[in-house]
Amino acid sequence: MSTPAPAxxxxxxxxxxxxxxxxxxxxxxxxxxxxxxxxxxxxxxxxAYTWKPEHFRAFFxxxxxxxxxxxxxxxxxxxxxxxxASAVNACTY
Numbered sequence: 001m002s003t004p005a006p007a008x009x010x011x012x013x014x015x016x017x018x019x020x021x022x023x024x025x026x027x028x029x030x031x032x033x034x035x036x037x038x039x040x041x042x043x044x045x046x047x048a049y050t051w052k053p054e055h056f057r058a059f060f061x062x063x064x065x066x067x068x069x070x071x072x073x074x075x076x077x078x079x080x081x082x083x084x085a086s087a088v089n090a091c092t093y
Contacts, residue, residue: 019050028056 021032021042028050036042049056067078085091 016048017051018047021050024050025053028053031056031060 021029024032032042032046032050035046045059046056049059067075071078073081
């Protein structure tokens with residue numbers, strides 16, 4: 001069985017439209033660029049949410065509350081939960 005070739009960078013990631021990163025509002029573009037620099041790629045969830053900037057902001061506000069808000073868990077423990085949930089759901093990032 002052969003492994004399928006990776007999709008080209010400009011291939012659609014889904015049926016959802018994806019905004020051109022250059023056309024994003026400054027606040028969103030900065031978040032996308034900072035995370036791409038850190039991870040080495042732009043996760044598809046970022047690209048999917050960029051189509052609706054208000055959804056992008058809401059999603060990442062919620063993420064910040066979960067990861068940086070008051071909790072009895074350390075940042076490392078929260079990250080481990082994210083990794084474990086991603087593994088269970090076969091998410092590679």
